[in-house]
Amino acid sequence: MATYSTIPQGRTGLGLAAILSFAAYFVFKRYEPSRPAPVCLLLIGIPVAISLSTARSSDALAAVPALCLVYWGSLAGLVLAYRISPFHPLARYPGPFLCKLSKGSLAYVTARTGRTYLYLHQLHQIHGDVVRIGPNELSIRHKDACVSVLGQKGIPRGPYYDPRIQDVDVALDGIRDPAVHAIRRRPWARAMNSASMKHYEDLICTTVTDLVNGLTKRLDEPIDIAIWMSFYGFDFMGRMAFTYEYGMLKEGRDTHGLRKMIDDALSEVRWISHVPWSVPLLKLTPGASKNWDTLKAAGAKVALHRASMASIRPDLFHHLMDEEGHEAVKPNLEAVAVDGALAIVAGADTAATTLAHFWYLMLRYPQYLGRLRGEIDAAFALDDGPDFTKQANLPYLNACLNETLRLLPPVLAGLQRRVERGTGGKGVGPYFIPEDTQVTLVAYAIHRSSDAFSPLPETFWPDRWLAQENYTLPGGETVPAGDVRTSREAFMPFSMGPMVCAGKNVALAEIRAVICAMVQRFDVAVTDRVFLDKWEDELQECFVSKIGHLPVKVESRSASAPS
Numbered sequence: 001m002a003t004y005s006t007i008p009q010g011r012t013g014l015g016l017a018a019i020l021s022f023a024a025y026f027v028f029k030r031y032e033p034s035r036p037a038p039v040c041l042l043l044i045g046i047p048v049a050i051s052l053s054t055a056r057s058s059d060a061l062a063a064v065p066a067l068c069l070v071y072w073g074s075l076a077g078l079v080l081a082y083r084i085s086p087f088h089p090l091a092r093y094p095g096p097f098l099c100k101l102s103k104g105s106l107a108y109v110t111a112r113t114g115r116t117y118l119y120l121h122q123l124h125q126i127h128g129d130v131v132r133i134g135p136n137e138l139s140i141r142h143k144d145a146c147v148s149v150l151g152q153k154g155i156p157r158g159p160y161y162d163p164r165i166q167d168v169d170v171a172l173d174g175i176r177d178p179a180v181h182a183i184r185r186r187p188w189a190r191a192m193n194s195a196s197m198k199h200y201e202d203l204i205c206t207t208v209t210d211l212v213n214g215l216t217k218r219l220d221e222p223i224d225i226a227i228w229m230s231f232y233g234f235d236f237m238g239r240m241a242f243t244y245e246y247g248m249l250k251e252g253r254d255t256h257g258l259r260k261m262i263d264d265a266l267s268e269v270r271w272i273s274h275v276p277w278s279v280p281l282l283k284l285t286p287g288a289s290k291n292w293d294t295l296k297a298a299g300a301k302v303a304l305h306r307a308s309m310a311s312i313r314p315d316l317f318h319h320l321m322d323e324e325g326h327e328a329v330k331p332n333l334e335a336v337a338v339d340g341a342l343a344i345v346a347g348a349d350t351a352a353t354t355l356a357h358f359w360y361l362m363l364r365y366p367q368y369l370g371r372l373r374g375e376i377d378a379a380f381a382l383d384d385g386p387d388f389t390k391q392a393n394l395p396y397l398n399a400c401l402n403e404t405l406r407l408l409p410p411v412l413a414g415l416q417r418r419v420e421r422g423t424g425g426k427g428v429g430p431y432f433i434p435e436d437t438q439v440t441l442v443a444y445a446i447h448r449s450s451d452a453f454s455p456l457p458e459t460f461w462p463d464r465w466l467a468q469e470n471y472t473l474p475g476g477e478t479v480p481a482g483d484v485r486t487s488r489e490a491f492m493p494f495s496m497g498p499m500v501c502a503g504k505n506v507a508l509a510e511i512r513a514v515i516c517a518m519v520q521r522f523d524v525a526v527t528d529r530v531f532l533d534k535w536e537d538e539l540q541e542c543f544v545s546k547i548g549h550l551p552v553k554v555e556s557r558s559a560s561a562p563s
């Protein structure tokens with residue numbers, strides 16, 4: 001019996017499919033279509049059209065599978081062969097074979113383990129400062145790359161940010177076009193000016209008092225300090241962003257289930273930034289982004305609640321809604337609601353993670369706490385309210401905080417930029433990056449590179465941030481200043497340049513205030529060292545971090561405390 005491939009029209013059809021797959025390949029390469037309509041047209045429309053036009057009408061349907069197989073097979077073959085060929089512009093860079101073939105490989109690592117930051121760090125240890133982590137993507141660890149990639153004259157965001165494009169509007173952190181981003185960033189700049197900061201400082205004081213009261217009520221009881229730090233982060237952000245009371249510190253529990261909601265939502269979609277073209281498929285799959293939708297709705301609900309109130313005081317919402325009328329075009333509420341949800345995740349979660357990491361490191365290396373406590377005691381009497389300027393200038397406090405953010409930055413990996421087509425390429429540190437290439441900077445790996453931070457780049461050693469003539473290493477050995485390298489230009493926990501964290505100053509102020517208040521009043525003792533041992537093993541990356549539990553006992557500060 002004649003099959004489709006043995007009849008003359010069939011052979012014509014298969015030949016046509018192979019030829020048109022070449023054409024489709026060039027269309028994909030040149031225009032990178034990502035919308036469902038053109039993608040479906042190119043992937044399904046063409047083989048179906050060939051079968052309809054070449055098969056006898058009675059065979060047309062039966063011919064579709066054979067044509068699709070030939071068409072897709074030759075298209076995939078072309079794409080993969082080019083990606084590993086010596087003609088590819090990134091051919092000379094080392095990296096895992098599967099990563100060169102597809103970003104699906106990194107998406108898989110992220111989905112399965114959440115430890116992409118560690119995987120990329122290890123790749124850099126094997127291959128050096130530049131690793132090919134995708135068909136068109138390089139991860140660069142060189143200390144001089146950060147400013148050229150992220151700085152004022154840096155590179156626009158890459159497709160990693162595309163999944164953040166929401167149904168209604170895109171949050172600030174998902175905007176890739178630098179001009180559009182600059183417009184949307186203006187209200188954030190007003191929201192973070194010095195007048196606004198004064199207002200937030202009052203809110204920090206109130207929230208720190210709630211934290212101290214909450215902990216005082218639970219003295220000597222086992223508590224999870226990581227959870228308490230997130231109560232603080234959420235209570236503060238609720239007040240600061242929306243004049244909203246989450247009331248977690250007062251009640252001593254996650255009143256809105258936010259911690260779990262964020263963990264579930266971000267774990268569910270963490271892989272998707274590596275394969276942003278799959279967003280439309282995800283949207284078509286019922287329940288695939290259920291937790292993410294729940295989180296968005298929770299953020300929007302608080303924003304809409306705030307919208308129902310009059311302009312009462314200069315919270316973040318007041319600026320984002322432009323209640324003072326600075327902008328010619330009034331912002332729409334949906335966009336502000338999306339930015340509000342962003343503020344809760346980007347603001348509350350990151351600050352809480354930093355504080356949890358700080359306590360983990362202090363419990364693991366208690367030798368540093370005494371010196372920190374001595375500095376804080378000398379600067380403030382216990383009853384003094386927080387002096388934000390003084391706190392910002394305490395050298396050892398800032399050294400401990402920087403060292404925490406260096407070793408365990410809340411955004412562990414994932415700052416991606418793209419050298420756009422038509423730019424002719426870009427010099428990044430000592431490298432030339434061809435156009436059409438994505439560049440990823442992994443804070444976790446850069447911060448642990450010995451070119452940027454030495455000696456002991458993997459060790460918690462706050463002294464590296466202090467200006468000294470001689471340094472005593474953790475092991476007791478003394479080294480001259482010339483042997484200590486601390487590359488501030490490679491320190492990027494908040495990113496840098498035009499897309500630097502919009503809440504950096506407020507985050508630092510709220511974190512320092514908590515550390516000062518707690519270190520002066522309490523001793524924190526770990527109840528089970530197993531949790532200290534597990535802490536870094538349980539750390540996962542979901543753009544922000546997913547952290548574990550840290551059970552401790554908080555005690556009233558004893559006279560015998562180290563000082």
Ligand code: HEM
Pocket residue numbers: 172173174185188342343346347348350351354409410411415492493494495496498499500501502503504506507508
């Ligand atoms: C320790 C705490 C924090 C850390 C480590 C942190 C870190 C970061 C990082 C790495 C980015 C990505 C920038 C990029 O894509 O290049 C970012 C963006 C952002 N952060 Fe933070 N953040 C913190 C706290 C906060 C707080 C408290 C707020 C709000 C009050 C906030 C609001 C934002 C916003 C709005 C963006 C998007 C900026 C833009 O696209 O222009 N962050 N943050």
